[in-house]
Amino acid sequence: MQFLLSELISRNRYWTSFGHVATYIPELKNAGPDALGIAVVDTDGKIHKAGDYDTKFTIQSVSKPITLMLALMDYGPEYVFEKVGMEPTGDPFNSMRKLETINPSRPLNPMINAGAIAVASLIKGKDNQEKMDRILDLFRKLSRNPLLNINESVYLSEKKTGDRNRAMAYFLRDVGVIEGNVEEILDLYFMQCSIEVTCEDMAHMGMFLANHGCIQGTGEQYVPKHITQIAKTFMVTCGMYDASGEFAIQVGIPAKSGVGGGIMCAVPNKMGIGVVGPALDKKGNSIAGVRMLQDLSKELNLSIF
Numbered sequence: 001m002q003f004l005l006s007e008l009i010s011r012n013r014y015w016t017s018f019g020h021v022a023t024y025i026p027e028l029k030n031a032g033p034d035a036l037g038i039a040v041v042d043t044d045g046k047i048h049k050a051g052d053y054d055t056k057f058t059i060q061s062v063s064k065p066i067t068l069m070l071a072l073m074d075y076g077p078e079y080v081f082e083k084v085g086m087e088p089t090g091d092p093f094n095s096m097r098k099l100e101t102i103n104p105s106r107p108l109n110p111m112i113n114a115g116a117i118a119v120a121s122l123i124k125g126k127d128n129q130e131k132m133d134r135i136l137d138l139f140r141k142l143s144r145n146p147l148l149n150i151n152e153s154v155y156l157s158e159k160k161t162g163d164r165n166r167a168m169a170y171f172l173r174d175v176g177v178i179e180g181n182v183e184e185i186l187d188l189y190f191m192q193c194s195i196e197v198t199c200e201d202m203a204h205m206g207m208f209l210a211n212h213g214c215i216q217g218t219g220e221q222y223v224p225k226h227i228t229q230i231a232k233t234f235m236v237t238c239g240m241y242d243a244s245g246e247f248a249i250q251v252g253i254p255a256k257s258g259v260g261g262g263i264m265c266a267v268p269n270k271m272g273i274g275v276v277g278p279a280l281d282k283k284g285n286s287i288a289g290v291r292m293l294q295d296l297s298k299e300l301n302l303s304i305f
Contacts, residue, residue, distance in 0.1 A: 005049070006050040006051075008295050011295065015288035016034045021278045031278035035052040037053035038274070039274045040272070041272045042207075042271045049199065049200065053200065055198065057198075057260040059202075068234065074124045083106060083122065085108045087108050106172075111239055117189050118172055135195075141215075143205050144204045149196060150194045154193075159190045200274060202264040202275075204274075205274075206266040208223075208266075210272050213228040236253075239255050240255060241257065241285065253297060261279070261289070263277075263289045267302050
């Protein structure tokens, strides 16, 4: 495995020159565009790493399946899916186009920004501090990293420039999808997206999902299996933004990407994978990371289809 991962890094690193780091969040433009790393955790708990695997980056949209699971545990699927739908959009992750045109007016799925903001509004807690503590506790448990925390500079950068997210959130309150203080809900969402991770952190989170909600080593059913199934299904249908269909065909595993360059994958009953490659394609996915996962899936026959 170690040799294969190193070879895939070497084979695909040149793809980074065809992408660009995200700049709409100013702090993200400081990422190294040629960085590329991968970590794999298998069912025995063994960790294999290659490339720039120790690069730190903010989780961004990779957080969405995890916070969805928390909201589902807090309120149950029936209530959550009254607020947000279950269908792919075919639009960019930050598009507002269908919010007003569909009936009922609600985000089509929890993997787009509007849907994730709606999900953030459902996290239980007496105030934002308690809600964020619950989110961080879950991420720390799943990543097996008790030191996981928020990158303050990225959080402040997102908060300062998040006007499109702000517009979506106020629209969602207007149509009754979210309730309460919009700015507090947005603040929680911006903090959630600014959690700083490594490939290894995401590989452990992917393995947790691949293990159907059980903690590796102890066998503890930390999240109900049916909730992890919902999260993984959304990762297949919507996890790679409006390139999810192509990714399902070319790679064929549940995955979630983020504009920080991360991709988290869960190969059921086999492994969790974490990838970093801040140079993005036009859809907002790591351009070299996607190519590397295509090769890895073919080499190890990982497709679930």
